[in-house]
Amino acid sequence: NAGVMQNPRHLVRRRGQEARLRCSPMKGHSHVYWYRQLPEEGLKFMVYLQKENIIDESGMPKERFSAEFPKEGPSILRIQQVVRGDSAAYFCASSLTSGADTQYFGPGTRLTVL
Amino acid sequence: QKEVEQNSGPLSVPEGAIASLNCTYSDRGSQSFFWYRQYSGKSPELIMSIYSNGDKEDGRFTAQLNKASQYVSLLIRDSQPSDSATYLCAVPPSGGSQGNLIFGKGTKLSVKP
Numbered sequence: 001n002a003g004v005m006q007n008p009r010h011l012v013r014r015r016g017q018e019a020r021l022r023c024s025p026m027k028g029h030s031h032v033y034w035y036r037q038l039p040e041e042g043l044k045f046m047v048y049l050q051k052e053n054i055i056d057e058s059g060m061p062k063e064r065f066s067a068e069f070p071k072e073g074p075s076i077l078r079i080q081q082v083v084r085g086d087s088a089a090y091f092c093a094s095s096l097t098s099g100a101d102t103q104y105f106g107p108g109t110r111l112t113v114l
Numbered sequence: 115q116k117e118v119e120q121n122s123g124p125l126s127v128p129e130g131a132i133a134s135l136n137c138t139y140s141d142r143g144s145q146s147f148f149w150y151r152q153y154s155g156k157s158p159e160l161i162m163s164i165y166s167n168g169d170k171e172d173g174r175f176t177a178q179l180n181k182a183s184q185y186v187s188l189l190i191r192d193s194q195p196s197d198s199a200t201y202l203c204a205v206p207p208s209g210g211s212q213g214n215l216i217f218g219k220g221t222k223l224s225v226k227p
Contacts, residue, residue: 031213033213033214033215035215035217041219042218042219043158043202043215044217045214045215048213048214055211055213056210056213059214091158095213098211098213099206099211099212099213100145100213102160103148103213103215104160105150105157105159105160107157108156108157
């Protein structure tokens with residue numbers, strides 16, 4: 001399967017715990033994007049990364065959220081001290097080139113905070 | 115604030131009819147436009163991209179772009195019940211990284227057998 005992979009597909013956390021979401025881009029893609037979709041809301045951009053670099057984090061909440069895309073391994077979206085309002089679907093997308101290139105989405109991780 | 119607007123629907127059409135989905139955007143400098151389909155509980159799936167004014171056809175789908183009017187549409191011919199989904203219009207803003215796609219809230223399409 002050469003598509004974008006995300007895991008876990010479902011994640012349940014209690015308030016105050018940490019959530020780690022992983023994304024492996026399509027083969028050959030080095031640009032990764034994270035989006036969040038709240039229930040009954042549209043998709044909102046969070047962060048754009050390239051290997052070892054954050055290109056654009058204009059949509060990332062200032063506190064508790066961080067993202068990385070190391071030289072080796074998947075991209076990680078980390079949410080510390082989760083709150084109920086973090087419950088959402090988190091989608092990762094990847095593209096071959098930068099900027100306005102076509103983005104292909106993974107299956108998403110559905111985070112539920114109890 | 116750069117925006118992408120879509121009618122939320124639901125848009126209901128009979129099987130075999132043409133479904134017309136519309137999108138307007140505020141950023142006059144945007145150059146790329148994307149239509150995604152999202153089934154309930156699933157991830158967005160790319161249907162089409164369009165970059166130039168005019169029509170672009172791919173099977174039963176036709177995207178239409180009018181940059182002067184800041185308007186992009188998607189036509190689905192011979193609509194099938196399997197086309198029932200939410201259709202998302204996405205536009206990267208001009209300037210900046212351009213990787214931060216701005217999505218409309220989507221139009222929910224229902225195709226009745």
